[in-house]
Structure formats: structure tokens, C-alpha cells
Amino acid sequence: MTLVDFDRERLTIGVKRIAGIDEAGRGPLAGPVCVAMVVMPLDDKDIIDGVNDSKKLTEKKREELYDRIIEKAECYHIELIDEKVIDSINILNATKLGMSNCIKALKGKCDIVLIDAVQLHEDVVTESIIKGDAKSYNIACASILAKVTRDRYMIELDKKYPQYNFAKHKGYGTKEHIDNLKKYGKCEIHRNTFISHFVGQENNESIQ
Numbered sequence: 001m002t003l004v005d006f007d008r009e010r011l012t013i014g015v016k017r018i019a020g021i022d023e024a025g026r027g028p029l030a031g032p033v034c035v036a037m038v039v040m041p042l043d044d045k046d047i048i049d050g051v052n053d054s055k056k057l058t059e060k061k062r063e064e065l066y067d068r069i070i071e072k073a074e075c076y077h078i079e080l081i082d083e084k085v086i087d088s089i090n091i092l093n094a095t096k097l098g099m100s101n102c103i104k105a106l107k108g109k110c111d112i113v114l115i116d117a118v119q120l121h122e123d124v125v126t127e128s129i130i131k132g133d134a135k136s137y138n139i140a141c142a143s144i145l146a147k148v149t150r151d152r153y154m155i156e157l158d159k160k161y162p163q164y165n166f167a168k169h170k171g172y173g174t175k176e177h178i179d180n181l182k183k184y185g186k187c188e189i190h191r192n193t194f195i196s197h198f199v200g201q202e203n204n205e206s207i208q
Helices: 003-011 059-072 083-089 091-105 137-162 173-184
Strands: 019-025 032-039 075-081 114-117 125-129
Touching: 003 019, 003 114, 003 137, 019 137, 032 137, 075 091, 075 137, 083 091, 083 125, 091 125, 114 137, 125 137
Parallel strands: 019 114, 114 125
Antiparallel strands: 019 032, 032 075
16 A cells, blocks of 8 residues: 555545644754644645655655645644753653644644654544554655754754754764763753763753
């Protein structure tokens, strides 16, 4: 079954407009978690070739698909939930907050929301799908929007904090990132609840 076929199955039960939600950036040590929601047309003429789980695509391919998804989408919304909120309410609740905000922003524009793994209780019908970004066309499109948006955001932050090389690792816990954390200490976009094992008290003051 293709990703499009998976979504089209919902059309047989009276659903007309299907949305997908996914996130990028739950695991990094720095920066926001990004959540995207999108409603894609499912007519053959509108299907975008090459859409897949963003993790299975090259950066170049994701960038190409991002522009096509924005062009084809019936509607979409993207939320960035920053590191301060993540530290305050934890990453799962921050992700849920971003998803809930997306659903509220697109209220009335879909009949069902397909969500990658996370369970939500909202005014609209939702369906949690394990590994949804590899099964659903709408979720896969959302995963690309979320991933590209967050990557671009981290590349911009690299200009402000060049010592961490965010443009390369996007805030994930690579050896280079951890070594730089130990060398320079944290900066204001690091997630305090994620870096306690890597930053000693002597390096715990934020670089502004």
C-alpha cells in the first residue's frame, strides 16, 4: 500500500479533508521542537512524487519537496516550541502543545487529523499512527515541512553561535556538539534538561 492509498482509505468512510501532523527536533540538545500540520489534495494530478518520511530523504530532496508541498497544500500551519517551554513542561508535552496549536490554527479546515504516534484529544477527530510518517502521505508531507523549517532555523542560529556548529548537526547530540558544550558551556538555546550530563557546574552559565 502506498502512502497515498493509506490516506485515501479514510475517504471511503465519508472523510473529505485529511490533515497530517508530525514533528522534528524532539531529540536535540538545543533549539525548538517544530510541529507542522498540512492538508494535501489526494487527486492523482496533485500527488507529489518522492514524498516519504523526511528521515529517509536527503537534505537536498527535502528542500525540493518542501517548496512543492507549500505550493500544493490546501492549507498548512507550522509551530516552533522553544527550549524554555521544553524545559518547563518536558519534550512530550511541548510536542503536544505544538500539535494542539496547529489544530486550533486550522480549525474547520479538515475532518480528521492523522498524527505520527502521539495521542491527542481535540475537538476534531484524530488518529494516532505508529510510524505514521512512513505510512501516510499527509503525515510524510508534514514531516518534511517540520524538518526543513527546523533545519533552516538552526542554520540561522549558527550565525549567532558559530562555536557550536549548529548548521552541521542542527543541535543534535553529536560528539562534536558535546565536545563544544564541554569547551564553551551552554548558550541560551540549549535545553537545560537535556544537557545536564554534559555540562559541569563550571560551564553552566549561558553564553548570550
